[in-house]
Amino acid sequence: MSDLHFKTITELAAMLAAGETTSVSITHAVIERTAAVDAQVKAFLSSDPEDALAQAEASDERRALGRAIGSLDGIPIGIKDTLAVKDQHLRCASKMLENYVSPFDATCITKLREAGAIIWGRLNMDEFAMGSSTENSAFQTTCNPWNLETIPGGSSGGSAAAMSAGEAIATLGTDTGGSIRQPAALCGVVGMKPTYGLISRYGLVAFASSLDQVGPFARTVEDAALLMEAMLGKDPLDSTSIAPEGETNYAAALKVKKGPWKLGVPQEFFGEGIDPEVKVNIEKAIDWYKEQGCEIVDISLPHSELAVPVYYIVATAEASSNLARFDGVRYGHRSEEAKDALTLFTKSRGEGFGDEVKRRIILGTYVLSSGYYDAYYLRAQKVRRRILGDFEKAFEQVDAILTPTSPTPAFNRGERANDPLAMYLSDVYTISVNLAGLPAISIPSGFTERGLPIGLQVIGKAFGEADMFAIANAFEQGHDYYKAVPAL
Amino acid sequence: MSETPHIDIDYVAKLARLDMTEEEKSKLGAQLDDILGYFDKLNSVDVEGVEPMAHAHRVTNVWREGDQPDETYAPEILTGMAPDQRDNQVVVPKVVE
Numbered sequence: 001m002s003d004l005h006f007k008t009i010t011e012l013a014a015m016l017a018a019g020e021t022t023s024v025s026i027t028h029a030v031i032e033r034t035a036a037v038d039a040q041v042k043a044f045l046s047s048d049p050e051d052a053l054a055q056a057e058a059s060d061e062r063r064a065l066g067r068a069i070g071s072l073d074g075i076p077i078g079i080k081d082t083l084a085v086k087d088q089h090l091r092c093a094s095k096m097l098e099n100y101v102s103p104f105d106a107t108c109i110t111k112l113r114e115a116g117a118i119i120w121g122r123l124n125m126d127e128f129a130m131g132s133s134t135e136n137s138a139f140q141t142t143c144n145p146w147n148l149e150t151i152p153g154g155s156s157g158g159s160a161a162a163m164s165a166g167e168a169i170a171t172l173g174t175d176t177g178g179s180i181r182q183p184a185a186l187c188g189v190v191g192m193k194p195t196y197g198l199i200s201r202y203g204l205v206a207f208a209s210s211l212d213q214v215g216p217f218a219r220t221v222e223d224a225a226l227l228m229e230a231m232l233g234k235d236p237l238d239s240t241s242i243a244p245e246g247e248t249n250y251a252a253a254l255k256v257k258k259g260p261w262k263l264g265v266p267q268e269f270f271g272e273g274i275d276p277e278v279k280v281n282i283e284k285a286i287d288w289y290k291e292q293g294c295e296i297v298d299i300s301l302p303h304s305e306l307a308v309p310v311y312y313i314v315a316t317a318e319a320s321s322n323l324a325r326f327d328g329v330r331y332g333h334r335s336e337e338a339k340d341a342l343t344l345f346t347k348s349r350g351e352g353f354g355d356e357v358k359r360r361i362i363l364g365t366y367v368l369s370s371g372y373y374d375a376y377y378l379r380a381q382k383v384r385r386r387i388l389g390d391f392e393k394a395f396e397q398v399d400a401i402l403t404p405t406s407p408t409p410a411f412n413r414g415e416r417a418n419d420p421l422a423m424y425l426s427d428v429y430t431i432s433v434n435l436a437g438l439p440a441i442s443i444p445s446g447f448t449e450r451g452l453p454i455g456l457q458v459i460g461k462a463f464g465e466a467d468m469f470a471i472a473n474a475f476e477q478g479h480d481y482y483k484a485v486p487a488l
Numbered sequence: 489m490s491e492t493p494h495i496d497i498d499y500v501a502k503l504a505r506l507d508m509t510e511e512e513k514s515k516l517g518a519q520l521d522d523i524l525g526y527f528d529k530l531n532s533v534d535v536e537g538v539e540p541m542a543h544a545h546r547v548t549n550v551w552r553e554g555d556q557p558d559e560t561y562a563p564e565i566l567t568g569m570a571p572d573q574r575d576n577q578v579v580v581p582k583v584v585e
Contacts, residue, residue, distance in 0.1 A: 100569065101569075103561055103565050103566075103569075196544035196545065197544070197545060210542060210543050210544065211544075239547075239550040240543075240547060242545065303533065305529065306529055306530060306532075306533060308526075309526055309527045309529050309530050310530065312523065312527070313527060313530075320504060324505075327505070328571065329570070329578060329580055330566075330569065330570050330578055331569040331570060331571075332571075333571070334571035334572065338581055339581060340581050340582070340583070341580065341581060341583045342505070343507075343581075344580060344581055345505040346505050346506060346507040347507050349504075349505060349506050349507065350506055350507025350508060350509075351507075353506070355512070355516075358506060358508065358512065358516065359516055359519065359520070361504050361506055362495065362497065362500050362501060362504060362506070362516065362520065363495075363520060363523065365500050365503050365504040366495050366500045366520075369500065369503060376527060376530075378540055379530050379531075379535060380530060381540035381541050381542060382535035382538040382539070382540050382541070383530055383533055383535060383538075384540075384541040385538050385539060385540070385541035386533060386535070386538065388541060388544075420519050420522075420523065421519075421522055421523055421526060424523075435544075436544065437543075437544020437545060462544075462545075
């Protein structure tokens with residue numbers, strides 16, 4: 001039973017139901033695996049094995065009494081450090097929140113608890129989710145389990161690395177511009193960003209509120225579907241959350257044979273900047289769908305190259321506003337140098353925030369400031385509608401869109417640390433999806449010669465998660481990539 | 489936006505209530521000018537008559553039904569998060585002379 005930590009939720013749920021294992025055994029396996037490998041991977045900022053085991057014992061007791069809840073009952077799930085878990089630290093990998101302890105559970109956490117899941121540990125990230133490599137954490141740099149010299153992607157790098165290394169059965173991340181899908185691709189796991197509004201943002205520390213979404217990392221598409229089912233829904237505590245339309249029994253729907261589909265391939269995603277190995281890999285994946293009888297349609301998303309500038313205007317503008325709450329008054333870091341009200345704000349913020357957060361606050365403040373608002377923020381909001389329009393037009397013809405998730409595989413640590421623009425371009429294929437509010441999933445699609453994972457992105461229609469999962473599941477089950485685990 | 493864009497960091501940092509060292513400002517200054525230059529791409533598209541998009545879906549303001557407040561936290565839990573507190577109140581430096 002030594003490999004429990006690499007099993008899927010579906011496999012473990014079957015074993016639990018058959019009495020072949022217990023939640024305590026699974027949780028022990030995950031704790032032992034974390035103890036064995038996290039000194040190398042550095043995915044966790046903190047964890048509480050005793051608390052996890054107590055939750056596991058409660059799950060096993062429920063099951064013994066015939067009251068097991070469902071597939072997630074007894075499954076340890078790692079949590080990104082930007083989601084509130086009652087009585088645990090919520091640091092957002094920032095010195096600003098180093099001593100902050102959350103007084104409540106985020107809605108997605110409440111829902112996972114109601115489904116019987118074991119809430120396990122705090123996973124590293126870029127500070128306030130700003131970054132694409134997890135190098136912006138104030139506390140530690142997470143390594144990619146496939147090659148420890150490389151970055152795991154970001155901002156949910158801890159969640160992706162822990163998943164890949166078997167330090168949790170599934171994990172949660174958040175995705176504002178690709179922060180789930182890009183690290184999932186770089187770490188060789190499944191990562192999914194839902195339609196905007198499908199999962200409540202209550203208890204998620206806000207970065208860019210019109211873009212942020214919570215989503216799952218998992219070993220398989222089916223596992224991601226199970227997690228989505230548990231977490232989705234309208235929440236009175238988040239007025240932007242939406243009761244979903246259409247099919248939401250995603251996992252069960254995967255058992256029904258569907259397709260062949262009409263799949264769009266946007267030429268704009270295969271041009272300048274794409275790594276040749278990634279390009280060949282994704283073209284091969286597209287050919288596979290064609291061989292299965294799918295119709296491949298060349299589509300155009302002409303405003304794609306504007307997604308990165310639009311994103312870095314909209315997201316930084318929203319961030320500069322959201323992060324105004326960190327002022328050293330009611331919670332978070334307060335400077336000891338503060339002499340009056342103004343220096344209480346300026347010095348607390350200057351000491352508490354790291355470089356990338358400062359860069360984005362300055363940029364966001366600038367694009368919203370008098371004299372520049374129209375030229376930057378307003379114009380970006382208008383181009384954002386053009387980007388949505390591109391997708392709406394494409395989806396008149398196709399059921400889903402296939403693209404690479406990231407233009408390159410994992411890059412070496414430090415490689416882009418001093419070039420923010422190069423770092424921002426890591427998200428060139430994921431960002432437009434957030435701007436349009438669509439669902440998308442990254443699934444493993446193979447490896448480079450250097451042995452680094454590559455991810456295929458499937459972009460669905462708004463609330464079209466069921467089809468998106470089915471399309472991703474078909475490729476996954478037609479290949480063995482999802483079974484590969486890193487040698488640590 | 490046609491001339492070389494440049495951010496007056498001192499001014500913007502003041503607006504953002506953000507203290508920055510001279511070293512941070514000079515490093516950030518060059519990077520931000522690069523990024524702003526990149527933003528110029530947005531001028532390549534005609535947005536005449538396009539409605540600005542602030543949100544992924546059409547959303548409307550939501551009013552709470554009735555005026556029954558939800559259960560909330562005890563004052564000591566909330567003030568207990570503050571870096572400095574006394575008698576269930578947050579302590580800050582003197583604001584008014």
